[in-house]
Amino acid sequence: MISDDTRIIRPAAVLDERLALIVVKELERQDVAFGGVWNATTSLWQRYDRPWDGADGTRGSAELIGSIAVMYDTPARRQITIYKVTATEYGITSGWTVDGICDEALASAEITLATCPRADLTAPPPSDPFRK
Numbered sequence: 001m002i003s004d005d006t007r008i009i010r011p012a013a014v015l016d017e018r019l020a021l022i023v024v025k026e027l028e029r030q031d032v033a034f035g036g037v038w039n040a041t042t043s044l045w046q047r048y049d050r051p052w053d054g055a056d057g058t059r060g061s062a063e064l065i066g067s068i069a070v071m072y073d074t075p076a077r078r079q080i081t082i083y084k085v086t087a088t089e090y091g092i093t094s095g096w097t098v099d100g101i102c103d104e105a106l107a108s109a110e111i112t113l114a115t116c117p118r119a120d121l122t123a124p125p126p127s128d129p130f131r132k
Contacts, residue, residue: 006086007098013116017078019109024080026108033057037065038105042072047101049094065091066101075119082116 015023027045030036032052039046045068054060069084085098102113 002089002092004086004088005092005098006084008084009082009113011118011120013082013102013113014075014119015080015082015106015109016117019111020072020078020080022109023106027105032059032062042070044069045105047091047096047104049090063090064088065094065096066098068102068105081119082113085113 024040027038027040030038032039032048035051037048037051039048039052047065047067048059048062049065050062052059052062054062066085066087068082069086071081071083073079074081082102085102087096087098087101091101099113102116106112106116
């Protein structure tokens with residue numbers, strides 16, 4: 001039995017204002033309710049295998065391939081941070097990977113998860129600041 005594959009992105013991938021705008025506009029253009037395969041909110045981008053075909057705009061027979069957890073306006077205003085990605089069991093058996101899901105979402109900005117800028121990680125203080 002295959003299970004979901006979840007990866008925490010460390011350091012987190014960060015889309016600057018220009019890249020974020022390109023990606024969000026493309027995800028909106030490919031919305032599942034309008035014949036596309038993405039359901040994007042301000043905290044989660046979901047990739048489906050087909051547009052939603054259920055009654056009253058519901059999921060219907062569409063299967064979830066995977067999800068990208070994002071934070072808008074982080075680390076700075078108008079930036080988007082990608083911090084966790086999950087490929088579902090259905091997605092994995094259909095040939096998808098965590099990288100593949102991200103790469104498709106980022107393709108409109110001509111970047112991949114591997115080439116996406118990363119958050120700056122600051123090193124912890126050299127010693128315990130509460131110790132004398």
